[in-house]
Amino acid sequence: MIEFILNNKHIQTNEPPGMPLLDFIRYTMDLTGTKSGCREGDCGACTVMEGSLNNNELKYKTIVSCLTPLGNVQGKHIVTVEGLNMNHLSPAQKAIVEQGGTQCGFCTPGFVVSLTSHSLTDDAGDPEKTRAALDGNICRCTGYKSIERAATALADSFSGRNGENTLEQLVATGHLPAYFNGIAERLKKIRKLAEPMKTNGILLAGGTDLLVQKSDEIAEGELTFLQDKKELKGIAVQDNICTIGAATTAAEISGSAELQAHFPALQSHFKLISSTPIRNMGTLGGNLVNASPIGDLSIFFLALDAELKLQDNKGKQRRISLKDFFLNYKKLALKSREIIESLRFRLPEKDEYFNFEKVSKRQHLDIASVNTAIHLHIENDFITKAALAAGGVSPVPFFLVKTSKFLTGQRLDEATLLQANEIMQDEISPISDIRGSEAYKRLLLRQLFFAHFLTIKPELFKLRNLLTK
Amino acid sequence: MPHGIPDYNLATVEREVPATEPPAWEVNDKLKVVGKRIKRTDALAKVTGTAVFTADVQLPGMLYGKMFRAGIPHAKIKSIDVSAAQNYPGVFAVHVLEEMIEGANPKSGEKSSRYPDIKYAGQPIAGLAAVSADVAEEAIRLIKVEYEALDFVVDLDEARKPGAPVVFATDVDQEASDGGEDIEQGLKSSGNVRGPSTRSFYGGPRGDLEKGFAEAELIIERTYRTQVQTHCPLETHGVVVDYNQGDVTVFASTQSTKNTRNDFAKAFGLPKSRVRVISEYTGGGFGAKHALGNFGVMAGHLSKISGRPVKLMLDRKEEHISAGNRPNSVQFMKLGAKKDGMLTALKQLSYGTAGVGLGAGVGRIAQAMYDCPNFKTGQYDVFTNAGPGAAFRAPGNVQGAFALEQLIDELAVELDMDPLALREKIDKSMIRKVERERGARRFGWTHKKAGSDKGPVKKGIGVAQAHWPRIVNLDSTVEVRVMRDGAVEVRSAVQDIGTGTKTVLAQVVAEELGLQTEDVTVLIGDTLFPIGPSSGGSIVTGAITPAARNAAYKMKQKLFELAAEKLETDAGNILLEAGTFALKNDAEKKISFKDLLRRMRVEQLTETASRSDDYGGFMVGTIGHGELGSVQFAEVSVDTETGFVQVERMVAAHSCGRPINIGQIESQINGGIIMGIAYALYEDRVIDKSTGHQLNPNIDQYKMPFSFEVPDIQIELIEDYGGRSSTDASGIGEPANIATAPAVANAIYNAIGVRIYDLPITPAKIIAALNNAKNKNDE
Ligand SMILES: Cc1cc2nc3c(=O)[nH]c(=O)nc-3n(C[C@H](O)[C@H](O)[C@H](O)COP(=O)(O)OP(=O)(O)OC[C@H]3O[C@@H](n4cnc5c(N)ncnc54)[C@H](O)[C@@H]3O)c2cc1C
Ligand code: FES
Ligand code: FES
Numbered sequence A: 001m002i003e004f005i006l007n008n009k010h011i012q013t014n015e016p017p018g019m020p021l022l023d024f025i026r027y028t029m030d031l032t033g034t035k036s037g038c039r040e041g042d043c044g045a046c047t048v049m050e051g052s053l054n055n056n057e058l059k060y061k062t063i064v065s066c067l068t069p070l071g072n073v074q075g076k077h078i079v080t081v082e083g084l085n086m087n088h089l090s091p092a093q094k095a096i097v098e099q100g101g102t103q104c105g106f107c108t109p110g111f112v113v114s115l116t117s118h119s120l121t122d123d124a125g126d127p128e129k130t131r132a133a134l135d136g137n138i139c140r141c142t143g144y145k146s147i148e149r150a151a152t153a154l155a156d157s158f159s160g161r162n163g164e165n166t167l168e169q170l171v172a173t174g175h176l177p178a179y180f181n182g183i184a185e186r187l188k189k190i191r192k193l194a195e196p197m198k199t200n201g202i203l204l205a206g207g208t209d210l211l212v213q214k215s216d217e218i219a220e221g222e223l224t225f226l227q228d229k230k231e232l233k234g235i236a237v238q239d240n241i242c243t244i245g246a247a248t249t250a251a252e253i254s255g256s257a258e259l260q261a262h263f264p265a266l267q268s269h270f271k272l273i274s275s276t277p278i279r280n281m282g283t284l285g286g287n288l289v290n291a292s293p294i295g296d297l298s299i300f301f302l303a304l305d306a307e308l309k310l311q312d313n314k315g316k317q318r319r320i321s322l323k324d325f326f327l328n329y330k331k332l333a334l335k336s337r338e339i340i341e342s343l344r345f346r347l348p349e350k351d352e353y354f355n356f357e358k359v360s361k362r363q364h365l366d367i368a369s370v371n372t373a374i375h376l377h378i379e380n381d382f383i384t385k386a387a388l389a390a391g392g393v394s395p396v397p398f399f400l401v402k403t404s405k406f407l408t409g410q411r412l413d414e415a416t417l418l419q420a421n422e423i424m425q426d427e428i429s430p431i432s433d434i435r436g437s438e439a440y441k442r443l444l445l446r447q448l449f450f451a452h453f454l455t456i457k458p459e460l461f462k463l464r465n466l467l468t469k
Numbered sequence B: 001m002p003h004g005i006p007d008y009n010l011a012t013v014e015r016e017v018p019a020t021e022p023p024a025w026e027v028n029d030k031l032k033v034v035g036k037r038i039k040r041t042d043a044l045a046k047v048t049g050t051a052v053f054t055a056d057v058q059l060p061g062m063l064y065g066k067m068f069r070a071g072i073p074h075a076k077i078k079s080i081d082v083s084a085a086q087n088y089p090g091v092f093a094v095h096v097l098e099e100m101i102e103g104a105n106p107k108s109g110e111k112s113s114r115y116p117d118i119k120y121a122g123q124p125i126a127g128l129a130a131v132s133a134d135v136a137e138e139a140i141r142l143i144k145v146e147y148e149a150l151d152f153v154v155d156l157d158e159a160r161k162p163g164a165p166v167v168f169a170t171d172v173d174q175e176a177s178d179g180g181e182d183i184e185q186g187l188k189s190s191g192n193v194r195g196p197s198t199r200s201f202y203g204g205p206r207g208d209l210e211k212g213f214a215e216a217e218l219i220i221e222r223t224y225r226t227q228v229q230t231h232c233p234l235e236t237h238g239v240v241v242d243y244n245q246g247d248v249t250v251f252a253s254t255q256s257t258k259n260t261r262n263d264f265a266k267a268f269g270l271p272k273s274r275v276r277v278i279s280e281y282t283g284g285g286f287g288a289k290h291a292l293g294n295f296g297v298m299a300g301h302l303s304k305i306s307g308r309p310v311k312l313m314l315d316r317k318e319e320h321i322s323a324g325n326r327p328n329s330v331q332f333m334k335l336g337a338k339k340d341g342m343l344t345a346l347k348q349l350s351y352g353t354a355g356v357g358l359g360a361g362v363g364r365i366a367q368a369m370y371d372c373p374n375f376k377t378g379q380y381d382v383f384t385n386a387g388p389g390a391a392f393r394a395p396g397n398v399q400g401a402f403a404l405e406q407l408i409d410e411l412a413v414e415l416d417m418d419p420l421a422l423r424e425k426i427d428k429s430m431i432r433k434v435e436r437e438r439g440a441r442r443f444g445w446t447h448k449k450a451g452s453d454k455g456p457v458k459k460g461i462g463v464a465q466a467h468w469p470r471i472v473n474l475d476s477t478v479e480v481r482v483m484r485d486g487a488v489e490v491r492s493a494v495q496d497i498g499t500g501t502k503t504v505l506a507q508v509v510a511e512e513l514g515l516q517t518e519d520v521t522v523l524i525g526d527t528l529f530p531i532g533p534s535s536g537g538s539i540v541t542g543a544i545t546p547a548a549r550n551a552a553y554k555m556k557q558k559l560f561e562l563a564a565e566k567l568e569t570d571a572g573n574i575l576l577e578a579g580t581f582a583l584k585n586d587a588e589k590k591i592s593f594k595d596l597l598r599r600m601r602v603e604q605l606t607e608t609a610s611r612s613d614d615y616g617g618f619m620v621g622t623i624g625h626g627e628l629g630s631v632q633f634a635e636v637s638v639d640t641e642t643g644f645v646q647v648e649r650m651v652a653a654h655s656c657g658r659p660i661n662i663g664q665i666e667s668q669i670n671g672g673i674i675m676g677i678a679y680a681l682y683e684d685r686v687i688d689k690s691t692g693h694q695l696n697p698n699i700d701q702y703k704m705p706f707s708f709e710v711p712d713i714q715i716e717l718i719e720d721y722g723g724r725s726s727t728d729a730s731g732i733g734e735p736a737n738i739a740t741a742p743a744v745a746n747a748i749y750n751a752i753g754v755r756i757y758d759l760p761i762t763p764a765k766i767i768a769a770l771n772n773a774k775n776k777n778d779e
Helices: A021-028 A091-098 A108-119 A127-132 A145-156 A167-172 A178-188 A215-220 A250-255 A257-262 A266-271 A276-281 A284-290 A296-302 A401-407 A414-427 A438-456 A463-468 B043-047 B133-140 B156-160 B209-215 B257-268 B293-306 B316-322 B364-368 B397-414 B419-426 B430-443 B501-512 B540-567 B593-598 B662-681 B740-752 B763-778
Strands: A002-006 A009-013 A047-054 A057-064 A077-079 A202-204 A223-225 A235-238 A241-245 A307-312 A317-321 A326-328 A338-346 A352-359 A370-379 A382-391 B063-069 B075-081 B091-096 B124-130 B144-149 B193-197 B218-226 B238-242 B248-252 B275-278 B310-313 B329-337 B343-352 B375-382 B457-468 B477-483 B488-492 B520-524 B574-577 B580-583 B590-592 B604-610 B628-639 B645-655 B712-718
Touching: A002 A178, A047 A108, A047 A178, A057 A077, A057 A108, A057 A178, A057 A276, A091 A108, A091 A145, A091 B043, A108 A127, A108 A145, A108 B043, A127 A145, A145 B662, A167 A178, A202 A215, A235 A257, A241 A257, A250 A257, A250 A266, A250 A276, A250 A284, A257 A266, A284 A296, A284 A338, A296 A352, A296 A370, A296 A382, A352 A438, A370 A438, A382 A401, A382 A414, A382 A438, A401 A414, A414 A438, A414 A463, A438 B763, B063 B133, B063 B293, B063 B316, B075 B124, B091 B133, B091 B293, B124 B133, B124 B293, B124 B310, B156 B343, B156 B375, B209 B329, B209 B343, B218 B397, B238 B293, B248 B257, B248 B293, B257 B275, B257 B293, B293 B310, B329 B397, B343 B397, B364 B375, B364 B397, B364 B457, B397 B419, B397 B457, B397 B740, B419 B430, B419 B457, B430 B457, B430 B628, B430 B645, B430 B712, B457 B740, B477 B540, B488 B501, B488 B540, B501 B520, B501 B540, B540 B574, B540 B580, B540 B590, B540 B593, B540 B604, B580 B593, B590 B593, B628 B740, B645 B662, B645 B740, B662 B712, B662 B740, B740 B763
Parallel strands: A002 A077, A202 A223, B063 B310, B248 B275, B343 B375, B488 B520, B645 B712
Antiparallel strands: A002 A009, A047 A057, A047 A077, A235 A241, A241 A338, A307 A317, A307 A338, A352 A370, A370 A382, B063 B124, B075 B144, B091 B124, B193 B375, B218 B329, B238 B248, B238 B310, B329 B343, B457 B628, B477 B488, B477 B604, B574 B580, B580 B590, B628 B645
């Protein structure tokens, strides 16, 4: 039985744990404010808020309900647009009404939920970040201008509140219905299912790949939910070694202050990955095991020469380098019944540089046509260590052994990069598909490769020079 | 009545008006509710999630319908076995379709076999209704169809070749949908190629092409290509049908309650009066939702068989492959001009495919926009094994404008003229003249030489124009009721697909009755109410608001009589203002609107009125005041190293007669521009030539824009009075996205000095074009 709170209502249900939350909301509970537009996480019409207790603190985020299996909301608070309604309009609703941010209105509940959820964050007063919080919502009618105005107006109403944005305050100011005040206590009473780590049936973390690819099997089959397993979560640093639990989400990684300190551009890199709700759901382990040749997290950590800790269902553990993990298209060095527990890597230190680049036709909510990450150790204009990874140019997330090897020991100049590009072009094997032709992917990787160096050492390079040589 | 453009040529024109219709309104400046930024009356229901769309309708005992669709693109059906599905627990009805009501069909109606031949992958064959969507999904897989596979063709160029697999063996016809591209009836086919149609809405060829080209001092010949775009409304097509022994109720996500009712009545041999169609909220349409569709017929049969209501909503994939699209085109253009820019001849030859449907013509805009004495178009429809096209936001014009407006831009380049100045010379439209002037000022337009920016990221500016015919629909009737408690109600079958019809109706009636928008309740989207037009062709506001005003005016006359009685005077001595009836010469003698209604002897008064024909008669093809012109300006930056295009800003100058609701008009324009940018840069339906299946029937790979792709947009809205009806309003939905793609394309040319001739303009195409140009220079 799954137990959670839906809006102000305590739910205990025997529906299958693989049932999409969207169906439970719309069909079982007959709450039709949450819409279905694609059932693949792309449109945001089904966006809901998910509140969960973390060290007794109740935190909310947006998720897409179409890709959330019921099992993942055990012990949580799910809020649909109906759960935000009061006898007055909330500031988010009011902003949309006043700025004319709705036409046909089919997308509107999703936007209301995304805006409201953002209101609960410390960035509520930041107009740009408020608009960015809408990066998972499609509107086919309005052209977004009125919605952007609504986002800006909403953010402005928070300015001067300097981060003091507790749930109680938001209830007091009419942003949220009063019942939010009691949710934390009510959630504490819902027992966490403290089942032992089993790995039966299908392993499911965020579900953002699985529910798109195998929704039928998930609906019926036996599932093991990994997303909330304590032992798979969290980011820890010891002796400059960073360990990230496999069930850590992309949003948690990009929000980590510790990692931000070592990767100053971390947040802008992660902004290129999927959308706010998908980052809130999708996990590191899921990205690696899905093994998409253009998986962003796979590419990111390949360049950091990360190592995985695996565990089988008898508790036996082993470590394997991420480089050796991807064998062939969607073939992994992972045995059946084995899970990824965590990933670890050495944090970049002085004289070390890391960069991530991604290009796709449309900038957001887009899986890359080509992406790449690089990790360099540079001393006195010499590359003393290099690791280069690229996606979309081979059947697997690809570590470019030869190019990395070549770069190591070279002087950091244009001649090196041009030569490296030739080796790189030899090493990759992109194919033409709907994301782009082979020739175009080759060209993109060349540009992105140069872009790494333009970003890392802007004083040394001019793209013009690289291209005209 | 007012005629012309304020600040330019506003004058007064005299029109003969039916006696029951109100005197003309003054210009918007003088009005209280009309022409203002009024909030949507239905916004509240939308932000609270209480608006019930068809997808949300739940009826007691309702079943879930699902269609079985062809897995291959071209075949004859040998056998269909539905027995396993029929016997599956939870299945209540199974039905096999015996005819296709979408796309083109042979005129004769004769059939070679019991089942329609399969002509595209995803064509519906059968369907069933079950207790839940999951059960329906499971059962549908049990249907077995045996095919005799045939060779197929999905590509426009290949389908035109002799010897290509033929989609229709005989000549076919198809009725045009409301607001769709014209379809000339009775044309012959050869292979997959039907036509040419040499006509458009505006008539046939004019002048003498040969003579025109002989007079030309400059001839430009170019070929342009546009892709297939799908509508992708966020709510997919769908219905809930409750057949109820022939007293049918259909909830439909539709752009036309009228057509849905008519189609249903026809398909089931019922009188129209026994079919009620309800569409309170529709989650977008863009032209594809004008008819009942095969899915609607299917839902009808399933409900009839099971005796239960049946919901059948398409999923996103079905929406892409079977629910309509904008046909692609290849347009061979030839333009003759004098050195001073004056056009002497324009020839257009086009081919386009609407899959198994008709409607790929692109001729209207080339025919209508410029003053060119010698003109001819030849438009061919080409059949392919793909889902049928449908009217799509300015059908034909969007494709046509991409070619025409680049061609004019190329002429300007050849003549070394500012493209704006060239248009000034060859375009006779007064409204576009004003739009060019006001738009250019807002944009800060100064002619810039192509490719003149230094550095890898280059900026460019471009301009393009649009024309859209003002169409009138007389099936536009509105009932206005007042009730003793003070309620004012407006009723019509017309639907609101997000365009704001409810709000404009409330505004117009409020204006006439001296009330505020909130005082008026609008009930629409139900065929029990008086007939309303389809939401297509940008017709609705221009068609339905005069009917509403006329009905409100009639009601006002009645209320004047009543007030005269109460105030003991003649009706002619009374004024109605700000919710109060008062004596003209003694403002103290008055009675409020509410009080007057309270003292009615009856519970309710009702008045009904319709749209009459245009004052002065409806005129096709004349470019006068009240026409729907637009001029859009774009600034882009192009990264010549990755091919990435960012549209930085757009200025859009538009007109739509008398604007009724400024905010809603601007929202339409914004939405049209984004759709145009997506057409220019991202969206592209790709069908695999080897399998006949669409490769991107989703949102992941079919690239609709998110808010981040949206540029700065500034709108110059121009009031343009034509004295055509009691509100003198027009629509805006379609003119909003015609000029965008060519404006962006012209700006890209201006940035990089190389022109891209086919859509969408992807980074890869830009890189290839730049490389080509470079190689040519090197040679
Ligand atoms: C709209 C949308 C946009 C997206 N955009 C991007 C993008 O821009 N870039 C990108 O890289 N990806 C993108 N993705 C893909 C996806 O979000 C990521 O791959 C995500 O990280 C997957 O994680 P998950 O937890 O949701 O995986 P799940 O779907 O839960 O699982 C995926 C696979 O991993 C296995 N698995 C999960 N955890 C473990 C574990 N600990 N041990 C062993 N096996 C495990 C599962 O069994 C399954 O086979 C997108 C997806 C969607 C729906
Ligand atoms: S339905 Fe589109 S994101 Fe969930
Ligand atoms: S208002 Fe129609 S999709 Fe946003």
